[in-house]
Amino acid sequence: DTVADKMMELRKAGEPEKLMYMRGRYSSTATDLLYGTLPKIYGTPNYFSHSAICAEAEKMGPGYTQGFFGYRDCDLAKTKCLVIWGCDPISSNRQVPNAIAKFSDVLDRGTVIAIDPRMSASVAKANEWLPIKPGEDGALASALAHVLLTEGYWSKEFVGDFKEGKNLFKAGATVDEASFQEKQTHGIVKYWNLELKDRTP
Numbered sequence: 001d002t003v004a005d006k007m008m009e010l011r012k013a014g015e016p017e018k019l020m021y022m023r024g025r026y027s028s029t030a031t032d033l034l035y036g037t038l039p040k041i042y043g044t045p046n047y048f049s050h051s052a053i054c055a056e057a058e059k060m061g062p063g064y065t066q067g068f069f070g071y072r073d074c075d076l077a078k079t080k081c082l083v084i085w086g087c088d089p090i091s092s093n094r095q096v097p098n099a100i101a102k103f104s105d106v107l108d109r110g111t112v113i114a115i116d117p118r119m120s121a122s123v124a125k126a127n128e129w130l131p132i133k134p135g136e137d138g139a140l141a142s143a144l145a146h147v148l149l150t151e152g153y154w155s156k157e158f159v160g161d162f163k164e165g166k167n168l169f170k171a172g173a174t175v176d177e178a179s180f181q182e183k184q185t186h187g188i189v190k191y192w193n194l195e196l197k198d199r200t201p
Helices: 002-012 028-042 055-066 096-109 121-125 137-150 188-196
Strands: 081-085 111-115 128-130 160-162 180-182
Touching: 096 111, 096 121, 111 121, 137 188, 180 188
Parallel strands: 081 111, 111 128
Antiparallel strands: 160 180
């Protein structure tokens, strides 16, 4: 009765959108009745499945970056350098058994670098741990991008190159966008000028 009374109170106040329904894994009751019908009848647009933070969210990353809206996983069978950034594949991802089974082989064959503010299970097994401060992932990523460009380590086959063949990415220096011929990227020099030129390690 308490839940029903509170729901009726919101309806009478003309605020049905203040009700939010969140559900876990699938069941016929949760899917068809509580998730499918109740919010629509009640008048709230705020109903979410666990997929919003699970399966569908996982597909969005590769979907928007690679055009592949599906599950993916690392090719751990061939990996020689594994960079684990803010995740713990041997404890929490969709392929935990796969990561557990192949992690030692990656260590035998190459290097595991973990970037995470916390000591996770994967960090404990990694060759190197970068214990960054929480929220500083962007600073590290920008510094890495800065070094890749100033040292000329970008993939010229994919990204493109300077028309004159001379690397003009120098710390603090603005670059003329017309001096660079891009291939599969868009706006690398603009991004350098706006964001990366001053982001030294």
